[in-house]
Amino acid sequence: MVEVCLVFEVHQPYRINRRFRIEEAENKTDQELFDLYFDNQLNREIFQRVAEKCYLPATKTLLESASRNRRDKRPFKFAFSFSGIYLEQCQRWCPQLLSLYKDLFKTGCLELVSQTYFHSLSSIFYENMDEFKEQVRQHVSLMKELMGAKPSVFENTELIYNNLIARAVFELGFKGIITEGSPKIMAGRSPHRVYNSKGIPGLKVLLRDYSLSDDIGFRFSARWWEHYPLTAEKYASWIAKIAEPLVLIFVDYETFGEHHWPESGIHEFLRLLPDELLKHDSVHFSTPSELVANIPSEGELDVYEQGKTVSWADTARDLSPWLGNEFQRASFNAVRLMGTNIPERHYKRLWRYLQTSDHYYYMYTGFGGPAEVHSYFAGPLGSPSDLYRVFSSIWTDLLIRATKRQGLVSVVEAEIKGNKSRAFQFWLDENKVLNIKAMGLKEFTEVIKTIDRRSIEYHSKRGDFENWIEGCFGDPVLARALKDTGSRLQGEDLRKAMVEILEKRVRELERIVRINEK
Numbered sequence: 001m002v003e004v005c006l007v008f009e010v011h012q013p014y015r016i017n018r019r020f021r022i023e024e025a026e027n028k029t030d031q032e033l034f035d036l037y038f039d040n041q042l043n044r045e046i047f048q049r050v051a052e053k054c055y056l057p058a059t060k061t062l063l064e065s066a067s068r069n070r071r072d073k074r075p076f077k078f079a080f081s082f083s084g085i086y087l088e089q090c091q092r093w094c095p096q097l098l099s100l101y102k103d104l105f106k107t108g109c110l111e112l113v114s115q116t117y118f119h120s121l122s123s124i125f126y127e128n129m130d131e132f133k134e135q136v137r138q139h140v141s142l143m144k145e146l147m148g149a150k151p152s153v154f155e156n157t158e159l160i161y162n163n164l165i166a167r168a169v170f171e172l173g174f175k176g177i178i179t180e181g182s183p184k185i186m187a188g189r190s191p192h193r194v195y196n197s198k199g200i201p202g203l204k205v206l207l208r209d210y211s212l213s214d215d216i217g218f219r220f221s222a223r224w225w226e227h228y229p230l231t232a233e234k235y236a237s238w239i240a241k242i243a244e245p246l247v248l249i250f251v252d253y254e255t256f257g258e259h260h261w262p263e264s265g266i267h268e269f270l271r272l273l274p275d276e277l278l279k280h281d282s283v284h285f286s287t288p289s290e291l292v293a294n295i296p297s298e299g300e301l302d303v304y305e306q307g308k309t310v311s312w313a314d315t316a317r318d319l320s321p322w323l324g325n326e327f328q329r330a331s332f333n334a335v336r337l338m339g340t341n342i343p344e345r346h347y348k349r350l351w352r353y354l355q356t357s358d359h360y361y362y363m364y365t366g367f368g369g370p371a372e373v374h375s376y377f378a379g380p381l382g383s384p385s386d387l388y389r390v391f392s393s394i395w396t397d398l399l400i401r402a403t404k405r406q407g408l409v410s411v412v413e414a415e416i417k418g419n420k421s422r423a424f425q426f427w428l429d430e431n432k433v434l435n436i437k438a439m440g441l442k443e444f445t446e447v448i449k450t451i452d453r454r455s456i457e458y459h460s461k462r463g464d465f466e467n468w469i470e471g472c473f474g475d476p477v478l479a480r481a482l483k484d485t486g487s488r489l490q491g492e493d494l495r496k497a498m499v500e501i502l503e504k505r506v507r508e509l510e511r512i513v514r515i516n517e518k
Helices: 030-037 040-069 084-093 095-106 130-147 163-171 210-217 232-240 266-278 288-294 326-341 348-353 357-361 368-381 384-406 409-417 441-450 453-462 464-473 476-488 491-517
Strands: 002-010 078-082 110-112 153-155 176-180 194-197 200-208 246-252 283-285 297-301 424-429 432-438
Touching: 002 232, 002 288, 030 348, 030 384, 040 084, 040 095, 040 266, 078 084, 084 095, 084 130, 095 110, 095 130, 130 163, 153 288, 163 194, 163 200, 176 288, 200 246, 200 288, 200 297, 210 232, 210 246, 232 266, 232 283, 246 288, 266 283, 326 348, 326 357, 326 384, 326 476, 348 384, 384 491, 409 441, 409 491, 424 453, 424 464, 432 441, 441 491, 453 464, 453 476, 453 491, 464 476, 476 491
Parallel strands: 002 078, 002 246, 002 283, 078 110, 153 176, 176 200, 194 297
Antiparallel strands: 194 200, 424 432
8 A cells, every 4th residue: 555645835936126226225115125125016927827827726626626535435635835925925916715725724635734934045044043943933823823724744945954954843843844855865765665864753754756746747748758648547557556655746836737737738637636546446645744643764864964955956956956156155145144134123024035945046057957947937037147136236235224223334334444453464475475454345445456466366365355354344245255256266357356346345335334324
């Protein structure tokens, strides 16, 4: 007998406003920022389109199937994982859909799985997991408020998983967690069994069967595929042949009408699948919590956070879809490090919207099949470089406002002007000290414009610039930008790039001071 667990990921981001310019935010109130940072006309259009093509018809199909056999000996069961920001949009732009979800939950066939409210990358803020935990608590609270449910199984954003995340999830009280059944973490073992997280016998790990899931999610409409067309009967026969305890199918809910259009037959596939599976006596449906409660674990999964973290995205199934290039890493680090400067009552929610994984996913610059998928999701937002320019303007504006709220302008002025005790001493090389010092960023920028390029290359290679900036001014974003530039460029190209980065940062800091003086 095989237990079939169907889980649907239900999420839509707030896409950023690609027309945003930092100058436009100068006189905006805090309340106006949300509609300035995010393109909510586009977000509404996309949500309503996907609701019409996917959410409404697919949910009605599931409701019909659940209502028809919920009292059978082998009832149809499944699970949803809603992001909090998806449900916000649902309430705002398609309230009848939320009512439909509530009707579906009342059948008793639907289980709710928890995730981060903002579908964020906060789980990889490794130096402090408090933000991640807070977003999970917000999601749990939302599930209770809207559905009267308390999830016991967790699904992290994009199925991102490692030992550190597992520990935080266990501390939040969950009994199970879902992640990708990637071969790189399985060590030859099967994804059709239950495991424990490393050193945490109280947290069971359920694994997505990526091959069977992607047969629906990616290959259903692929005419080049040897198994095209995929029918519910054919798919059910594959599952029925699995002689192991379970199979977990985890797909985006948008699969059913958006990624594969209705004309592909995907709605008919969804309608027929429950009955086709139940034609096989060996097949039963289970929810994630039932798998956790009823199937014993068979060993541990050890997924170290440094270099081993797994996800369900792309062929690499790691963090590279969000952190694989300089645009992504610079944006992620900037947003992550902003947290300590964000006042709870004013800008915390906007900051959390900027943590949503989709923003970083859209900046992907790879090639081949993964690039096509990223481009599909980015849609009308533009190129990765365009997105980075706009996104960095948004988080810069938010940081400036937050800094003003926190009364940190004195710190900003110190970074611009510096002081003698923390001045940077320039050397030509390891044998010759120069009679040149720079106290703050403004003076430092002027020196970089004219100093012998050999001195720039010497200090850049040693990492002196970034160490000084981070150590004296606590500006890791600027430090990282100079480090990345130094690793790629030399000579006059390095000088030019450094001056551009430094002048931009000085302008940003001077704007903080101007705003505070108003």
